[in-house]
Amino acid sequence: MQKSFRTSEIPSLTECSPCTDCRPGCNETPLNTEKVTSFPEKSLEDCTGCAQCDRTCPAMLPISEAISEAREGNHEALEELYRACTGCGVCIESCPEKIPILNLIMHGARERIRKERYLIRSGRGPIQDIEIRRVGAPIVFGDIPGVILLAACSNYPDGEEDVAKIADEFLKRGYIVMAAGCAAMDIALYRDEEGKTLYEKYPGDFDRGGLLNLGPCVANSHAIASAIKISNIFARVPLERNFKEISDYILNRIGVCVITWGAMSQKAFAIATGANRWGIPVITGPHGSKYRRLYLGEEERVINDRRTGERVESEPGPPHLIYTAESLNECMVTVAKTCIRPNDTPRGRMIKLSNYIDLHMKYYGCLPQDLHLYIREDNEIPFKHRDEILKILKKMNWKPRKAPAEPSIIYQ
Ligand code: SF4
Ligand code: SF4
Ligand code: SF4
Structure with missing residues (x-):
């Protein structure tokens, strides 16, 4: 008897056994299940090892080496490529033998793909006015150390896990983390040691330590709207x-920062540019350098105090408007620094500096050497590492200075 299938019952190619039950009921040309599920050995044999694919892969993956290992029967290296491969297909286009490299990678990672399970919070849309009223003050004064938007595509330098690691690092420190588009989905792939996704670990409120899925890529605008x-x-x-x-x-007053760690599209670039126009700094991943736009800030700054009308010395907060971080470590440290604003209260500044110093110690193994730029008065020095920080301040000839009451770059 012929078996009929509903669409929802059709297994994905990676789940095909192949049992061939689908063949008799197929009204179209029957799928060649052996071809789908067997490893494309012939492609492995056709590879000449010219390494042209390695040279053109934007993620600089060692493709020819993985193919060579697969030829010897070890598919682990191909599975490892799957982790960081963005599926751009550039390697296939450049291969003189037209080897279906992506198929090889997918076959090598079949078991891994079979086990992949997502759990995502549904896209929630805009931040409500009532939520803004609740957290406006702690954000502007720095008690909530920052608001981060993980935006854009999956062109990550080292796999999608990194975007979840960034979110987790800042969520556990009390930052508000918003995500939209592909970044929001990639976060859903990652599970901690207890098997939980970040959406299960953290609440979805626009509040300290909240992880929000704003929705699809266009919903990134809700993050900018929250600052407005x-x-x-x-x-x-x-x-x-x-x-x-x-x-x-x-x-000058809202410690918000956009991270486009895997940016690749024109849309991602438009999101970054839109954020910049509203005074929101952006940190891109290494692939972001291809946009060829950096807005770098100067270390020493003079801004206006709108209340007194005076020109006052200021910290580089945020340090840059668009900056490309070369590594995950640099991203983590730079994000903490990018949430510092001239408007921080002494308590808020101390909280932000504590995070900056902690992350610098964790990812670089030493204290940052630019603390003299960010510490305005003695009561902003974090208690942890206080003695070492005082030594840095002394070495840099640090002098206390007053924080502006109403920092601005447009009022004279
Ligand atoms: S470009 Fe093609 S033939 Fe050359 S090493 Fe890569 S897969 Fe093999
Ligand atoms: S498809 Fe994957 S392996 Fe091929 S060039 Fe793109 S990132 Fe590299
Ligand atoms: S532009 Fe948006 S939808 Fe397209 S890849 Fe990037 S994040 Fe995903």
Whole structure:
């Protein structure tokens, strides 16, 4: 008897056994199940080892070496490629033998793909006004050390796990982490030692330690809107015809930062540019350098105190408007520094510096040497490592300075 299948029952190619039950009921040309499920040995034999694929792969993966190992019967190296391969297909295009390299990688990683299970919080859309009222003050004064948006595509330098590691690192420190588009989905792939995804570990509120899935890629705009809402609802900066003032408020007072760790599309670049226009700094992954745009800030700065009308010395907070981090370690440390703002209260500054110092110690193994730029008064020095920090301040000839009451770069 012929067996009929509903679409939902059709196994994915990686789950095919092959039992061939589908063959008799197939109204189209029957799928060659042996071809689908058997390893494409012939392709392995055709590889000449010219390494052209290695030279063109944007992720610099050792493809020819993995194929050579697979020829010897060891498919582990191909499985390892799957972790960091973005599926761009550039290697196939450049291969003189037209070897289906992606098929080889997928076959090598079949077991891994079979076990992959996602768990994602549904996309929630915009941040509500009531949530902004609750956390506006702790964000602007620095008690919540920062608001991070993980935006953009999956062109990660070393696999999707990294984007979840970034989220986890900052969530456990009390930052608010928002995600949208492919980054939000990639976070759902990662599980901790207890088998939990970050969506199970952290609440979905716009509050300290909350992980929000904003929705699809276009929902990144909700993150930028949350900063605009803070300036409007919390600080009462009028919305209408006020782009410049709101951007100035966000730049100087709201510790928000966008990370496009796997950016590759024009849309991702548009998100970064949109954030910049509203005074929100962006850190891209190594592939972001291909956009050929960096807005680098100067170390020594003078800004305006809107309340007194004076010009005052300021920290480089944020240090840059668009910056490309070369490694995950650099990203972690730079994000903490990028959430520092001239408006931080002494307590807020101490919290932000504690995170910056902790992350610098964790990822670089030493204290940052630019603390003299960020510490304004003695009461902002974190208790941990206080003695070593005082030595750095002395070496750098540090002098206390007053924080501006209403920092701005547009008011004279
Ligand atoms: S480019 Fe093609 S033939 Fe050359 S090493 Fe890569 S897979 Fe083999
Ligand atoms: S498809 Fe994967 S292996 Fe091939 S070039 Fe792109 S990233 Fe490299
Ligand atoms: S631009 Fe495309 S690839 Fe990038 S995050 Fe959006 S949907 Fe994903």
